[in-house]
Structure formats: C-alpha cells, structure tokens
Amino acid sequence: LVATQALVGWIVLKRFHSTAWREGSATLLALTVAAAIALVDQTYHTGGDLESFLWRWSLLLAPLPWLLNSTAVAILFLAALTWWAGAAKVDGSHILVMWPLAAAVVPHLIRVMRSQRRGLRAANLQWAIAIFLCVAAGLGLENRVPGLWIVVYTGLFALMVALGAANRRDEDGLWRRPLEAVGGAGSIVLWLILSFDEPWRHIGWNHINTTEKFHEVASWVDVLMAVGLPLAALVAMALLLDRKRDRLAMLWGMSVPVIAVAWPVTAATDSKWIGMAAFNLLLFTVGLATLAEGVKGQNLGTVNLGMSVVAILVIVRFFDSGFGFIFKGLAFILVGIGFLAANFILARRLRSSEEEKS
Amino acid sequence: VNTKLRLALFVLVALVQLAVAGAAIYRSELALRTGEAFRFRIQPVDPADAFRGRYVAVRFAIDSAPLAEGTTVRPRKPVFIPIEVGADGYAAFGAADTKAPERGAYLRLRAGVVTPDEEGRTHVWVAMPFRRFYLNETLAPEAERAVWAGPRGRREASVSVRIRNGVGVIEELYIDDVPIHQWLAENREW
Numbered sequence: 001l002v003a004t005q006a007l008v009g010w011i012v013l014k015r016f017h018s019t020a021w022r023e024g025s026a027t028l029l030a031l032t033v034a035a036a037i038a039l040v041d042q043t044y045h046t047g048g049d050l051e052s053f054l055w056r057w058s059l060l061l062a063p064l065p066w067l068l069n070s071t072a073v074a075i076l077f078l079a080a081l082t083w084w085a086g087a088a089k090v091d092g093s094h095i096l097v098m099w100p101l102a103a104a105v106v107p108h109l110i111r112v113m114r115s116q117r118r119g120l121r122a123a124n125l126q127w128a129i130a131i132f133l134c135v136a137a138g139l140g141l142e143n144r145v146p147g148l149w150i151v152v153y154t155g156l157f158a159l160m161v162a163l164g165a166a167n168r169r170d171e172d173g174l175w176r177r178p179l180e181a182v183g184g185a186g187s188i189v190l191w192l193i194l195s196f197d198e199p200w201r202h203i204g205w206n207h208i209n210t211t212e213k214f215h216e217v218a219s220w221v222d223v224l225m226a227v228g229l230p231l232a233a234l235v236a237m238a239l240l241l242d243r244k245r246d247r248l249a250m251l252w253g254m255s256v257p258v259i260a261v262a263w264p265v266t267a268a269t270d271s272k273w274i275g276m277a278a279f280n281l282l283l284f285t286v287g288l289a290t291l292a293e294g295v296k297g298q299n300l301g302t303v304n305l306g307m308s309v310v311a312i313l314v315i316v317r318f319f320d321s322g323f324g325f326i327f328k329g330l331a332f333i334l335v336g337i338g339f340l341a342a343n344f345i346l347a348r349r350l351r352s353s354e355e356e357k358s
Numbered sequence: 359v360n361t362k363l364r365l366a367l368f369v370l371v372a373l374v375q376l377a378v379a380g381a382a383i384y385r386s387e388l389a390l391r392t393g394e395a396f397r398f399r400i401q402p403v404d405p406a407d408a409f410r411g412r413y414v415a416v417r418f419a420i421d422s423a424p425l426a427e428g429t430t431v432r433p434r435k436p437v438f439i440p441i442e443v444g445a446d447g448y449a450a451f452g453a454a455d456t457k458a459p460e461r462g463a464y465l466r467l468r469a470g471v472v473t474p475d476e477e478g479r480t481h482v483w484v485a486m487p488f489r490r491f492y493l494n495e496t497l498a499p500e501a502e503r504a505v506w507a508g509p510r511g512r513r514e515a516s517v518s519v520r521i522r523n524g525v526g527v528i529e530e531l532y533i534d535d536v537p538i539h540q541w542l543a544e545n546r547e548w
Contacts (some may be wrong), residue, residue: 001379005372012365036379042492044386045528049489060378063371067364222451 004032008068016069019121026070031075033060033072041170054084062101064110071121074105075128082132085139094215095139102312105129117167123176130160130182137225142218147267148226150194150275154259157186157228158252162233165249166240169300180249188254188309191283193314200275204267230256248302251289283313298350300343307342311335389527393520394463396449397440397532400515412498413490414531421450425472425480431456437469437482441521449518454482458524466524469544489516490526497542504533504545 009023015021018250034057041053055325058081065074081102109129110120137156141149167179174181193199237253262278291306291332314335318328360526399419423439430436431454441463455465470483493501504513518529531538 001376005375009365009368009372012368013361016361033375037382038380040382042413044390045491046382046386046488056378063367067367068370086498165413264456339378343371 001032001036004029010274012068021077023070026064026068027072027076029336030061030064030073033057033227048110049087049091051084051087051093054087056081058084058101062104065105067112069108069111071108071112071125074108074125078102078105078128078132082135082139085136089139094218096215096218096221098136098140099221102132118176120176123178127175127178127182130178133160134182134186140218140221140225142214144209144214144219144222145203145205146207146209147199147263148222149212150199150203151263152222152229153186153190153261154233155226155233155254157183157190158233158256159183159229159236161187161249161252162236162241165246176230179189183250184305186253187255188283188312191279192312194279195276195313195316197272197276200272201265202270203275204263204270206270207269230260248290248293251286251293254286255282280313280317283309287313293321295346298346300346300350303342303346304339307339311339371396381482383526386527389520389522389525389530391520393522393525393527395529396443396519396521397447398519399448400517413492413494414498414501416486416491416528416531418486418489420449420451421485422481424452425482426453426455429455431469431472431474431482433469433471435469435544436466437484438464438466438524439484440464449515449519459475463521464524465526486526488519488526491528491531491538493531493538497539500542501531501533501538504541 002024008029011021011025037053037056037060043053053132058077059074061077061080061264064070065077081098085098089096090349105125109250112119112125114120133156137152138149141152143149160179164177164179164181168177183228233253237250237256258278262275266272266275287306287309289306290309291303294302294304294306296301315332387403401417401419424438425431435456437454437456438458440459442450442452444450452459452464454469458466465486467484467487470485472480472482474480513534516532516535518532519526520529533541536544
C-alpha cells in the first residue's frame with residue numbers, strides 16, 4: 001500500500017498531465033486499498049461481512065476520482081457503492097447515505113465534461129453513472145407508497161433520453177451516447193413491464209404500507225424522486241431540446257405526461273387496466289412513430305428500433321393471451337418477415353438515393 | 359488545484375487509507391497480545407467471500423444475553439455484555455447493559471432484536487463482530503466436514519477469543535480441543 005501510495009504521489013508531482021499514468025496508477029491504488037483491508041481482515045479474522053468491507057472500501061475510494069482526476073476509479077467507486085447498497089438493503093439497513101457519498105463523483109464529472117465532453121472518458125463515466133442511477137434508484141426506494149417506482153423510473157429514463165439527446169452533436173456510435181442508450185433500453189423494458197396488469201395492482205396512497213416500519217427521511221426521498229424526476233425530464237425537454245432536431249427524443253419523453261395521468265387515475269380508482277392500457281398504447285404509438293421517423297430520415301437503425309418495439313409488444317401480448325399454438329407460431333413468423341421486408345426495401349431505397357447523390 | 363495542494367491532499371488521503379488498515383491491525387494485535395482469553399462453543403459452516411476468499415463462518419452457540427435490571431436497549435445501538443466463564447469451561451454472556459462494566463472482560467456489540475423469553479425476562483439478540491475464521495481454500499470445507507462427520511454425528515467445535523476493552527479477536531479454531539491446523543494434519547486420511 002505504501003509503495004503504491006508513493007508511486008501515486010510521484011505521479012501527482014511529475015506526470016499528472018498524462019492520462020495513462022494517472023488512470024493506471026489510480027486504479028492500482030484503488031485495488032491495493034481493497035487488498036490491504038482484505039488482508040488485515042483475513043489475518044485477524046475481523047471485519048464482519050461483505051457489506052462492511054464494501055462500505056469501508058467505498059469510503060476510502062470516494063475522494064480519489066476528484067483528487068487524481070481518474071475516471072477508472074470513479075467507475076470502481078460507483079460499482080463498489082452499488083454493491084454495498086445492495087448488500088446493505090438485503091440486510092435491512094438504511095442506505096440513504098448512498099446519495100451524498102455518490103455525489104463524490106460529481107466534481108470529477110464536471111471536470112471531465114468541461115475538458116473533453118466528446119472524449120471516451122466522458123462516455124465511460126456517463127455509462128457508469130447511468131447504470132448506477134438505474135440500480136440505485138431502485139435500491140434507494142423505501143416503497144412505503146406501493147407503485148411509486150413506476151413514476152420514479154419513468155421520469156429517470158425520460159430524463160436520461162432528454163439529457164443525452166441535448167448533449168449529442170451528431171456523433172455516431174452508441175458507445176458515445178450512453179444516456180440515450182440506457183434511457184432508451186430502460187424505457188422499452190419498463191414500458192413492457194407496465195403493459196402487463198400486475199405492476200398496477202394495489203398501487204398508490206390507498207395502499208400505503210402501515211404494518212412495516214419505515215425510515216421517515218427515506219420515505220420523503222421517495223416522494224421527492226417521484227415528483228422531481230418526471231418534472232426534471234419535462235423541464236429538460238422544454239428547455240434543452242430542439243423541437244425539429246430532437247423530435248425522436250421528445251417522442252420517447254411522452255411517457256412522462258402519460259404517467260402523470262395514468263398513475264394518479266389508477267391509484268384513485270384502483271382499476272389496473274387504465275395504466276396497462278395506457279402503456280400498451282404508448283408502446284404501440286412510440287414504436288410506430290419511431291418507425292415512421294426512421295423511414296423519413298432514411299435511418300435503418302431508427303427503423304429497426306421502432307419495429308423492434310412494435311414487434312416485442314405484439315409478441316408479448318400474444319404469448320400473454322389465449323390464442324392457439326399454430327396461430328402464435330404464424331404471427332411469430334409474420335413479424336420476422338415484416339422485419340426482413342422492411343429492411344430490404346429501406347436498404348434498396350437508401351442505396352438508390354446514394355447513387356443519385358453520386 | 360495546483361500541484362502542491364493536490365499533493366498535500368493526496369498525502370492526507372493516503373494517511374487515512376493507512377490509518378484505516380493500521381487501526382484495525384493495532385486494535386486486533388492489542389486484543390490478541392493483552393486480552394483475556396475465552397473459549398466460545400460454535401458451529402462452523404463454510405462459505406466464501408468475493409474479495410477475501412474462503413472462511414469458516416462461525417455460528418456461536420450463545421447469541422442472546424439477558425438485559426440488566428432497569429435498562430432498555432434499542433435495536434442497532436451498542437450494548438455492552440460482560441463475558442463470564444460458564445460451568446462447562448466455555449464462555450457465557452452476563453447481563454447486557456448500555457454502559458461498559460467497570461471490571462471484568464466485556465464485549466461491545468450491536469444490539470439486534472429485543473424479545474422476552476418464557477420466564478418474562480427480556481433478552482437482547484446479538485451478532486458477534488468476529489464471525490469468520492479465514493482458512494486456506496481446501497482446508498475450509500474440510501474443517502466443516504470434520505465437525506459434522508464426528509463419531510456421534512458431530513464433533514465439538516470452539517474458538518478461542520481474546521478480549522480487551524470491548525474488542526474481541528478470534529485467536530484459534532478448535533475441533534475436539536485441538537487447534538484446527540493440527541487437527542486437520544493429524545486426520546488427513548479421510
């Protein structure tokens with residue numbers, strides 16, 4: 001540990017401008033710290049369970065991303081913190097402290113975004129943060145009001161899509177658009193879950209859990225997230241997005257107004273089909289609109305995204321319902337043929353338009 | 359942030375890192391060298407930890423202590439439990455209190471559930487902070503098997519713990535009163 005610390009100290013003095021030296025040595029230090037605590041625990045048979053180890057490691061890592069300007073350590077730190085939160089949650093501990101601790105990466109994020117917004121480091125860091133937020137939002141929920149997670153996640157994913165789209169400057173490659181990728185994929189999965197009736201059963205203020213004990217502050221954080229995230233998504237869409245250029249992102253943000261109506265109505269009336277119907281409709285509309293947008297912009301990726309959404313919805317609804325085996329099989333094949341045909345036609349059209357240009 | 363300040367901050371962080379590891383070593387060494395020794399009856403099982411490898415999870419035969427008269431304990435708050443030697447020579451819990459006793463060995467533990475027993479006395483459940491005995495990858499499962507494959511279905515297993523100022527550190531794991539490494543070396547054939 002001392003040797004690694006000395007090495008990092010020397011790099012701070014002499015080689016701080018070199019990203020390779022900085023990232024490399026900082027990662028080494030992060031792992032050495034883990035090894036040191038683990039070794040002491042082993043030698044003296046102390047240190048309690050995995051949760052306690054991850055907690056001490058996360059605490060010691062927290063200042064390093066900012067201090068050593070290291071994205072790799074920031075990713076390690078978020079991973080360790082998430083793992084700890086999961087272990088602690090299973091153990092029944094409160095994990096509210098996760099949020100202020102996670103904020104330790106914010107100064108590093110700001111610096112990376114300022115200096116190399118388009119760089120690979122910024123992309124990697126955004127991936128880590130996006131995935132951390134997806135997991136942490138779920139772990140952090142106290143679930144006193146059943147079904148609040150629906151609003152929280154809808155808002156979170158819409159916000160990610162909006163921020164990602166606002167940040168994009170026509171760069172290609174999915175890896176450099178982590179917020180859109182995670183937000184979009186998360187949206188599809190979430191909407192599909194919400195297109196079943198089960199998540200809408202017994203939600204809202206009429207079913208507030210009174211038998212278990214809850215953490216007062218954590219319950220309020222729930223409410224704060226449920227109100228704040230969708231609002232933030234709306235604000236981001238209104239202020240940051242260009243109505244023409246970012247039409248697709250605006251489309252995917254439709255879930256926020258939908259949830260703002262569907263959730264309270266379902267909660268008030270206790271009829272789960274309202275939420276379920278709303279999200280079936282949303283998936284279908286957004287899928288078709290994405291498809292249309294792709295055809296108009298002659299973008300194969302967008303076409304396939306829209307088609308996938310519609311196809312998955314069709315398949316899920318089909319296997320959900322009581323149609324016969326042969327009918328389901330046929331529908332499955334038809335969906336496949338549809339995909340193939342659309343791609344074939346579009347690829348031909350794309351090629352001919354390119355030939356026209358040349 | 360200029361280089362000097364950054365270096366100074368880093369030295370501070372590095373010292374904290376060393377202090378965390380060092381404090382754990384110091385506390386444990388102090389308890390091992392100067393602490394009073396007790397023997398706890400246990401049941402070993404053999405899991406693994408993603409970072410720290412194989413260990414024998416030590417389940418203590420005693421896991422709750424009666425509350426001292428007139429004290430109330432809240433879950434997750436620290437309790438102080440005096441350690442006594444029972445009639446069988448193994449360690450036993452005294453009455454739990456919210457203050458450290460003035461004389462004798464004691465452990466500072468985190469209170470779990472508080473429940474009344476059949477006779478109406480209140481008991482506080484505790485988990486020992488030392489619940490693991492790290493062993494070589496191959497030896498850990500063998501140690502568990504050794505206990506469960508004893509002549510009458512199960513051998514006697516115990517750990518010796520050194521206790522000082524509320525801190526306890528496991529010193530050795532025993533099977534039939536023989537230290538584990540010695541026992542495994544002598545009983546290699548099965």
